[in-house]
Amino acid sequence: MEEKAISVTGLKKGFDGNEILKGIDFDLEKGENLVVLGKSGVGKSVLIKCIVKLIEPDDGDIEVLGTDIRSLHKDDELNEYRRKVGFLFQGGALYDAMTVEENMRFPLERLPNKPDNDEIEKRIEEALENVGLEDTRKKMPAELSGGMNKRIALARTLILQPQIMLYDEPTTGLDPATSKEISHLILEMQDKYKMSSVIITHDMKCAEITANRMKVIKDGVFAFEGSYDDLSSKDDPWLKNFFE
Amino acid sequence: MKITESLPDSLQKFLINIAGIGRYSALFFRQIFRGPLEIREIINQSYKLGYQSLFLVTTTGFIIGMVMTLQTKPTLEQFGAESWLPAMVSISIIREIGPVLTALVCAGKVGSGIGAELGSMKVTEQIDAMTVSGANSFNYLVVSRVIATSLMVPVLVFYADAVSLIGSYVGVNLEGDVSVQLFYHQSLGALVFSDIVPAVAKTFFFGFAIGIIGCYEGVNASKGTTGVGNAANRAVVISSMFIFVIDLMAVQLTQLFI
Ligand SMILES: Nc1ncnc2c1ncn2[C@@H]1O[C@H](COP(=O)(O)OP(=O)(O)OP(=O)(O)O)[C@@H](O)[C@H]1O
Ligand SMILES: [Mg+2]
Secondary structure (H helix, E strand, C coil): CCCCCEEEEEEEEEECCEEEEEEEEEEECCCCEEEEEECCCCCHHHHHHHHCCCCCCCEEEEEECCEEHHHCCCHHHHHHHHHHEEEECCCCCCCCCCCHHHHHHHHHHCCCCCCCHHHHHHHHHHHHHHCCCHHHCCCCHHHCCHHHHHHHHHHHHHCCCCCEEEEECCCCCCCHHHHHHHHHHHHHHHHHHCCEEEEEECCHHHHHHHCCEEEEEECCEEEEEECHHHHHCCCCHHHHHHHC | CCHHHHCCHHHHHHHHHHHHHHHHHHHHHHHHHHCCCCHHHHHHHHHHHHHHHHHHHHHHHHHHHHHHHHHHHHHHHHCCCHHHHHHHHHHHHHHHHHHHHHHHHHHHHHHHHHHHHHHHHHHCCHHHHHHHCCCCHHHHHHHHHHHHHHHHHHHHHHHHHHHHHHHHHHHHHHCCCCCHHHHHHHHHCCCCHHHHHHHHHHHHHHHHHHHHHHHHHHHCCCCCHHHHHHHHHHHHHHHHHHHHHHHHHHHHHHHHHC
């Protein structure tokens, strides 16, 4: 059997006795784009934060690239694992005390075998070129527009060349045209770097552009699954709300 | 019933806070021995912190030196002991007022700054972003800042002592005529080893407390804008309290050994 990019079984997580995720199961195949849909507050962000160990699940197994992530305890192992899994935060999370260039440099300079300066320069150049923002190098994050902010955040995540990408609502808060651009950018990067991705969104346009497969969370479990066309043609009234 | 459950809520929270600060201190020392330190960030933070508080430390130092001199003067005059004035003022400044006042000023200015800065980094997920990029955010953010405060608070105290003595000199000369040389002899000549060493040593602890408490409160800020405000506020309140506790312990220890 081929190794899965991500394999989650029976994932449970609650906060203060309030159960949010109630048994999540899913697999992410290599090279696949899985879109996860769900209403605000169902725990979509919590789900992918469990995958990068920002949040400890209460129960369940998470295997990523064949490794049970519970077996990662030492800081070095954990950091090495985290570099393989890119995470795009809902708000971008650019370091606002640093320029765009310093933002990009930050993770590279902290690699265990730090690349030399030329290599770092080359990778920053390439990353900014990928997102079409070469001229923002010296800018501070506060000077960027929302769309630019997301692009730079994407570039900063991709600079470590992760094998898996987790996108937390990459297009929320952007106008429709910019959302579309970002969605296409995600596809392009996917293709260029041969990554597997989980994309969380409630932007249907983004889902339509990027999804190979979709899953919908309802009440702490996955309630629907299928391609974009499958789901959009279903008769379920709850589900229909998303597609209107 | 567990004993912890019988305590009032706010006291429980406070104790949890103190325990967290203790754990943070342990992590700090572990990280220091593991290395590597973020030298550039330490320099950067030290510079920022010194620069931020220089003006405040200068004004408070100068004014305190002068005011103490002016207020002590009439009393000493009654006893005809005016020539002791510089010695009295310098001993109280160097032993006590300089270190404590400067540390409190830094707790207000620097401690709250650290709390607010890390707090907002926390709520905008910047700290999480560092973590998931495989970088050691504790080393970069916390260790650098704590080293910076531990080194810079003593420097600022030294500077504040000097400025206070200048203030005192000006105070003496408002209605009098004492030469710089005489003032220098009268004030610093009175100081002995046991005045200076404990006074210097405790400033490192003041700096450490300001740094580690500011960082702890910032990193543990709760979501939302009030979370950041509360973090900054707690950083100031708890570190000011620690400064007095450390000061008290320093006095006790000094009396034990000297
Ligand atoms: N660290 C935490 N501590 C306590 N509760 C949390 C924490 N993180 C998330 N929650 C709670 O878990 C629930 C799900 O949060 P989550 O951020 O995953 O929602 P979401 O599906 O991503 O929503 P959105 O689309 O608005 O981002 C929320 O009710 C939130 O209050
Ligand atoms: Mg979310």
